[in-house]
Amino acid sequence: MMDFATKAIHLGHELEKSTGAVSPPIYLTTTFEREADGSYPRGYIYSRLSNPNRDALEKCLAGLENGESAAAFSSGLAAIMTLLQALKPGDHVLSSTDLYHGTVHMLKDIFVPWGLQVTFVDMTDTAAVEAGIKENTKLVFLETPSNPTLKITDIAAVSAIAHRAGAVCACDNTWATPVLQRPLELGADLVIHSTSKYFGGHSDVLGGALVSKHDDEFFQRIRMIQRIGGAVPAPFDCWLVLRGTQTIHCRVMNQSESASKIASFLEQHPQVEKVYYPGLSSHQGHEIAARQMSGFGSMLSFQVHGGKEKALELTGKLRIISRATSLGGVESLIEHRASIEGPGSFTPDNLLRFSVGLENVDDLIADLEQALI
Template sequence: MKIETKAIHLGHEVDPLTGAIAAPLHLSTTFEREADGSYPRGHIYTRLSNPNRDALEKCLAGLEGGEGAVAFASGLAAIMNVFQALSPNDHVIASQDLYHGTTHILQDILEPWGLQVSFVDVTDLDQLEGAIQENTKIIYFETPSNPLLKITDISRVAAIAHRIGALCVCDNTWPTPILQRPLELGADIVVHSTTKYFGGHSDVLGGAVISKVKDAFFDRIRMLQQIGGAVPAPFDCWLVLRGIQTLCCRMKNHSESAFAIAKFLDKHPNVEKVYYPGLANHPGHDIVLKQMSQFGGMLSFQIKGDKEEALAFTGRLRIIRRATSLGGVESLIEHRASIEGPQSKTPDNLLRFSVGLENVDDLLTDLDEALTKKE
């Protein structure tokens, strides 16, 4: 099956009891045991497994091309469990430009626990090579990165990881498997915040880990999910699975609109800099042409001016909403440095923009008016 067909049908079996086409919702926390003590229907307790979670995990694995998927209650829970599957004194190489929540996990929770972490620019392969230690177990990155949209060459980083016996782990939340296929490019594990494009409607929290193979490391992540209990509720799984059915057409629309907006902003006199890999002047443009089918619905840009001007600009927008998160049907804009906190290295005049599904002409008008009609 092509991916458009998989997105609609994987995990969506016709209900054998009623013939319902839409997936039934199984809210039960516990499941009946047979008189001989067995569980022939496969479920014991919903922390361990649930029919809705099983369906979602089947779909996620199929979309990414992995042997197995593990669903979590949030994207950070998914990321946390990948690193928790390591041992104290193991070493991780992580990208400098990461979602700030991932950096918090590594610095504030797992380094005190005993994990060793080196933050480097993984787009610079010489820096990456220089950070390798004998105990390096994971090379972790996002591409495009959050919020500067840096592009990492997945194939080359995977080759380095495998040469030293480490795992290549890629956060594929922004492109989704519709636009980028990390496992096919050599990555071992993909992580997602399913809150974002998979859910697609800003109404459900979730995360996932997808592994190319069901090996001992995958089994350990599964154990941590089941015993640690950071599992999504059945209804959350149901919502994400429903959202995935429109993922392909949404990603196409997000990408086309974002590309048009990036080109507009790149020429606007009141914009200092645009970060979007579809632009020919982006330093990762040539790599993106090799590993992404479109350029995605996310971009960042710097207003000419300071933090106050950037915030004032967002206050003049009428359609685009000021809010955290991304990947929903509505366009969202956010001043990243103030969200990331005092340790943020993000420029004070930078805004991150999640381009939604509104008519692109309306979005361009909203941006133009806010950029030119200063109060």
């Protein structure tokens, strides 16, 4: 069985047969030739339905998460939307309280009016998860580490609760990536990714994906919605994500090592009120994270003494770390999270979310140190 790093480089990167090209070509065509008898012996009809670049990306993503099948989308939220569209009005979704705000917005403002029932619980509390299950629960949706306070959910325990209820368990694995965490091996049925982040790795492409443990009836419904609904990535986008995937292992491992050092530095700094990073022994979910992750990731959040004003003031002093939304790129990004989440946000006003990049870690610590004065 191939190692993860070997799979990341080779899955979906078969040599191009007609020329021997090592890097796959980009198939920008929207349509494909039929034979005189009306058949499509090459397997392709129209790029909304399938495309060689998308097929290659989906093969790679499925292999890296050890799933049977994967579906690529135009964004992470398009992937989540398709998952929810595969349910039926009247179905119940049990979801994490600490969750990417775009997912919360989608659940509350699009799918509740559409007919889904949604309950939000603290997924780190298995008793609350058990209590939140209803007779019509069809999906248990979790995110670990969570956005933005890095709560850690026991994937195996929550998956078992979902399965006892006859529900599907889906885990957003964007922050951990399959480099550090493989939810399907821990019991989840579906894994969600915003491939814009660590898979692309360079902040230059949007994408999303759903990876399924089994190519079952539910996933076939997801596949049908993907193809008919058309929220699919362009061939060039697939090519960019697949290219980025070849270096995901070394990038994530390097970034995680840097994040651990930065979290330790921040935890000791007098101007920092609290650090959220599962690699710290002080983190509430540290033991579970150590059990189900092979590393603690490159995302952290921290609260600054002095409230929102001081937090924003800090970001204005930074010289290397950029003030911007998103994560997972080679450059370090910091963001005042509550202001992007808007009204109703539960994120503390003095919290900054930090995506650690590939810069020298001592340079990043020095940048934070001068800004924290």
